[in-house]
Amino acid sequence: MTNGIGRAAGALLTYGFLGLMAFLSVFPFFWMILGATNSSIDIIKGRVLPGAALATNVSTFFTQVNAPLVFWNSAKIAILSTVLTLAVSSLAGYGFEIFRSHHRERLYRAMLLTLMIPFAALMIPLFIMMGKAGLINTHIAVVLPTIASAFVVFYFRQCTKAFPSELRDAAKVDGLKEWQIFLFIYVPVMRSTYAAAFIIVFMTAWNNYLWPLIVLQSNETKTITLVISSLASAYYPDYGVVMVGTVLATLPTLAVFFFMQRQFVQGMLGSVK
Amino acid sequence: MVHARRGSIGRYYDVNGWLFVAPVLGLIGLFMIYPIVWSLWMSFQSGRGMMMKFAGFANIVRLWNDPVFIKALTNTMTYFVVQVPIMIVLALILASILNNPRIFGRGLFRTAIFLPCVTSLVAYSVLFKGMFAPDGVVNSTLAALGVISSPIPWLTHPFWAKVLVIIAITWRWTGYNMIFYLAALQNIDRSIYEVARIDGVPAWARFTHITIPLLKPVILFTTVISTIGTLQLFDEVYNLTEGRGGPSNATLTLSLYIYNLTFRFMPNFGYAATVSYVIVVLVALLAFFQFFAARERDK
Numbered sequence: 001m002t003n004g005i006g007r008a009a010g011a012l013l014t015y016g017f018l019g020l021m022a023f024l025s026v027f028p029f030f031w032m033i034l035g036a037t038n039s040s041i042d043i044i045k046g047r048v049l050p051g052a053a054l055a056t057n058v059s060t061f062f063t064q065v066n067a068p069l070v071f072w073n074s075a076k077i078a079i080l081s082t083v084l085t086l087a088v089s090s091l092a093g094y095g096f097e098i099f100r101s102h103h104r105e106r107l108y109r110a111m112l113l114t115l116m117i118p119f120a121a122l123m124i125p126l127f128i129m130m131g132k133a134g135l136i137n138t139h140i141a142v143v144l145p146t147i148a149s150a151f152v153v154f155y156f157r158q159c160t161k162a163f164p165s166e167l168r169d170a171a172k173v174d175g176l177k178e179w180q181i182f183l184f185i186y187v188p189v190m191r192s193t194y195a196a197a198f199i200i201v202f203m204t205a206w207n208n209y210l211w212p213l214i215v216l217q218s219n220e221t222k223t224i225t226l227v228i229s230s231l232a233s234a235y236y237p238d239y240g241v242v243m244v245g246t247v248l249a250t251l252p253t254l255a256v257f258f259f260m261q262r263q264f265v266q267g268m269l270g271s272v273k
Numbered sequence: 274m275v276h277a278r279r280g281s282i283g284r285y286y287d288v289n290g291w292l293f294v295a296p297v298l299g300l301i302g303l304f305m306i307y308p309i310v311w312s313l314w315m316s317f318q319s320g321r322g323m324m325m326k327f328a329g330f331a332n333i334v335r336l337w338n339d340p341v342f343i344k345a346l347t348n349t350m351t352y353f354v355v356q357v358p359i360m361i362v363l364a365l366i367l368a369s370i371l372n373n374p375r376i377f378g379r380g381l382f383r384t385a386i387f388l389p390c391v392t393s394l395v396a397y398s399v400l401f402k403g404m405f406a407p408d409g410v411v412n413s414t415l416a417a418l419g420v421i422s423s424p425i426p427w428l429t430h431p432f433w434a435k436v437l438v439i440i441a442i443t444w445r446w447t448g449y450n451m452i453f454y455l456a457a458l459q460n461i462d463r464s465i466y467e468v469a470r471i472d473g474v475p476a477w478a479r480f481t482h483i484t485i486p487l488l489k490p491v492i493l494f495t496t497v498i499s500t501i502g503t504l505q506l507f508d509e510v511y512n513l514t515e516g517r518g519g520p521s522n523a524t525l526t527l528s529l530y531i532y533n534l535t536f537r538f539m540p541n542f543g544y545a546a547t548v549s550y551v552i553v554v555l556v557a558l559l560a561f562f563q564f565f566a567a568r569e570r571d572k
Contacts, residue, residue, distance in 0.1 A: 010476070017370070018370060018376075021363075022382050025385050025386045025444070025448065028389075028397065028401070031404060031410060044406050044408060045413075046410035046412065088300065091297070095289070095290050095291075099294065101290055104290070107294070111301060116553075117553065117556075118504060118505045118528075118552045118556055119528075120505055120532075120552050122304070122305065122309060123531070123535070125309075125311040148301040148304055148305065150301065178289040178293075203391065206393070207392075207393030207394060207395070209394060209395050228395055232512065239403050246399055249396050250392050253392070261384070
């Protein structure tokens, strides 16, 4: 009897806790969407009901912000950065596995140590470097320092351990060169690894803030995160408009996440194995 | 000698290995190693803007007498000491509950709790700033529940502004850590838990005696990653508290101070580089202690 009651209480506690955590996690999204339909004053007053200001907010957003350009800037940076990072990191992830030099592990460990270098310590030299190269205010300057990611190399190397070596040996017998094996066998076989890495890198690049804030100084080059931040830091921010902006800025990453959720979880599994 | 014995096959692999690895190493060298060394050199220089000259340890001496730096350091360490343990424990509890296949709707719970990771640091900071406004939804809910009688000044009170930053980062990152633990838990044989259950080991003891020891490498990994993240905190404080570091610098972090020193005040690259090296040293020290602590418990 007591055991049964104990178990019921345990279940209640467990589901209560999970429910509360899920609610707290999701509520800001819900509030963001409601916010887009409310006037700034209602939002500040904490209204949690749909309002009638959606059309006004959207049209104000599109008159204040050159939305197509801003989204194009964000998309350009995110896609360029993702494609280049995946290319370079998967090459290295594969390379570290086929590498037979006795320097391999030492080199790999040294590379992983760079994970501990905080960006704050790099930003001033990088800013001066970009200035000297005449790249301030360009999207290339935003993308370049993000390409080499020790974390993504680490991820690809972990996943490459699952790549069947028989496949490689067979290809070698057929006379394929190493780069051909990589391009025509490794890349297609490791599709899900690429998908998961794509999500992680794309989200990071799309959401990047500090470095673009430093490098992109003119309105023509600004990304959506920079625009939202400046809308929200106005003296009297129009919260309805800000909410429209945050909804629009969050939609692409939300879409990527839901579209590729299964690959994402598989990818994370692969990295821990 | 070793090379000679390995012969041409060894060299073939070597050349290919180097070629595959070279792009990343080149980029890391150019955009990480070179700047970090340059930054170290800069920290021994002083001057306005690009007019810098060697200053020896003057910048380090200045650190000790800079109340704003001390404030930023204290704040950063407060976030680290309070927030990282809360988040790791919360993520572990959530992961171990959601790893149980008998939990109803666990896919849904998992997605919901992971969802915050999808947002940008800027977007959620802006959201939180609105939610925690004086008359905002959080204060009105707390008042309706009878928890508070007057609104909490989340954005303008030095203490509550810090609490708000901690709440915000916990919201954003708990699900992220949880996914790592879930992934690791799925590699653990479930029969271990079954046996423990049949033997009458209570849930809490299963958590502390099976889950935590088995997850130790992943816990170490996430702790180090979170440490690095917390010490670099910028986007949230910049966007939650008006870019200056909150009421009387109450939420100022080291990264934000570096940004202010470089781009907001009269640029002083040398001193800013010195402050940035404080973060480098802290990250290295804390990571070392965490690895050391993990190794000690192994014995």
